[in-house]
Amino acid sequence: MDFLRRCWAEIDLDSIKYNCEQYKKYLGDSTELMCVVKASCYGHSDRLCTPFLQNELGIKWFAVSNINEAERLRNCGITGEILILGYTPAEYADDLVKFNIIQACTEYDHAKRLSENCKTGKVRIHAAIDTGMTRIGLEGGAEECCDTLEKISMLDGVSLEGIFTHYAVADETSGESEEYTKSQTEKILKVDDLLKAKGINLPQVHFLNSAGGIYYYNSRSTLARLGIILYGLYPNPAKSLPFEPKPALEFKSAISQIKYIEPGTTVSYGRTFKAEKRIKLATVTAGYADGYPRSLSNKGEVIIRGKRCKITGRICMDQFMCDVTDVPDAAVDDEVILIGGEGENRITADDIAAMTGTIGYEVICDISHRVPRIPKQK
Ligand SMILES: *Cc1c(COP(=O)(O)O)cnc(C)c1O
Numbered sequence: 001m002d003f004l005r006r007c008w009a010e011i012d013l014d015s016i017k018y019n020c021e022q023y024k025k026y027l028g029d030s031t032e033l034m035c036v037v038k039a040s041c042y043g044h045s046d047r048l049c050t051p052f053l054q055n056e057l058g059i060k061w062f063a064v065s066n067i068n069e070a071e072r073l074r075n076c077g078i079t080g081e082i083l084i085l086g087y088t089p090a091e092y093a094d095d096l097v098k099f100n101i102i103q104a105c106t107e108y109d110h111a112k113r114l115s116e117n118c119k120t121g122k123v124r125i126h127a128a129i130d131t132g133m134t135r136i137g138l139e140g141g142a143e144e145c146c147d148t149l150e151k152i153s154m155l156d157g158v159s160l161e162g163i164f165t166h167y168a169v170a171d172e173t174s175g176e177s178e179e180y181t182k183s184q185t186e187k188i189l190k191v192d193d194l195l196k197a198k199g200i201n202l203p204q205v206h207f208l209n210s211a212g213g214i215y216y217y218n219s220r221s222t223l224a225r226l227g228i229i230l231y232g233l234y235p236n237p238a239k240s241l242p243f244e245p246k247p248a249l250e251f252k253s254a255i256s257q258i259k260y261i262e263p264g265t266t267v268s269y270g271r272t273f274k275a276e277k278r279i280k281l282a283t284v285t286a287g288y289a290d291g292y293p294r295s296l297s298n299k300g301e302v303i304i305r306g307k308r309c310k311i312t313g314r315i316c317m318d319q320f321m322c323d324v325t326d327v328p329d330a331a332v333d334d335e336v337i338l339i340g341g342e343g344e345n346r347i348t349a350d351d352i353a354a355m356t357g358t359i360g361y362e363v364i365c366d367i368s369h370r371v372p373r374i375p376k377q378k
Pocket residue numbers: 036085165166208209210211225226227228229235
């Protein structure tokens with residue numbers, strides 16, 4: 001079946017290229033880019049974006065959340081290094097070897113089990129160090145981490161190639177957050193120093209995420225794990241960046257029906273919207289099953305023919321209605337912009353996040369699998 005013009009996302013690879021090139025300017029020569037492409041490139045489609053990142057932009061490092069995502073990348077033709085940032089049960093040790101994937105190691109026991117389960121070679125690992133995120137990684141002080149890493153380095157079935165950590169508040173503005181981030185950096189660098197003193201020189205030591213690479217750049221991070229900025233969003237919209245990232249995704253839909261309703265008429269489930277005057281109403285073919293938040297009911301806006309239109313009544317699973325009284329030309333099959341647009345008439349993922357009480361990251365990741373991703377139509 002051909003592309004159904006119902007509800008879709010247009011991905012602009014030129015914007016991804018722009019964001020990548022701008023970001024690179026803030027990194028020193030000792031730091032390579034690792035593109036974080038988990039959750040299918042934050043909803044932008046791994047199939048569409050990762051071959052472009054590798055073949056057009058020359059990216060050699062990729063990070064995903066789990067082994068299924070890693071295997072998908074190999075099937076997309078990705079030959080570069082792939083790091084799994086999250087946990088993989090030890091029973092998959094041989095799959096990690098087979099696909100030549102680097103695994104984050106969460107603790108000594110994880111390394112030991114990976115080692116014991118691996119029958120076909122050595123599982124390549126980067127050990128996570130918990131420096132303050134309290135999510136995954138080796139616990140304790142720098143000395144204790146160093147001792148554990150030394151033990152890990154002696155296991156037969158794993159090959160320790162790096163250590164990494166993750167910032168908790170690199171995108172925040174308070175002085176306390178700044179201190180916290182600096183202490184996280186200090187800890188991982190101390191671990192690295194202690195390892196070096198023992199003669200263990202790891203090729204990779206990394207701790208920069210999108211925000212970290214800009215606000216806390218440190219040349220000792222061999223990789224910068226670029227996620228959100230690659231896709232054109234701010235790590236924190238309240239904190240400025242030295243360049244304006246270009247959002248790479250537009251979320252669009254179409255009008256399926258136009259009608260005029262009289263005062264007193266109610267719209268959608270629960271009858272939460274009641275017309276106070278005669279209204280020109282459009283029905284749009286997108287809903288919460290497409291990842292358009294239901295909490296935008298009676299609250300959100302969309303753009304039709306360059307004009308902002310208010311959502312009327314509750315958003316349904318597959319459809320919603322909006323007020324197009326001020327768009328006299330609005331007609332069936334017109335394009336409806338849910339996220340995107342230009343200038344004054346632009347709705348960003350961060351705008352939607354602000355209205356729905358979340359972050360831009362979640363808004364783009366929530367666009368569902370039902371929504372086809374296509375290259376931007378130029
Ligand atoms: C998701 C993630 C990143 C990317 O974070 P951004 O804020 O999107 O740049 C980097 N490192 C780890 C460990 C992650 O989980």
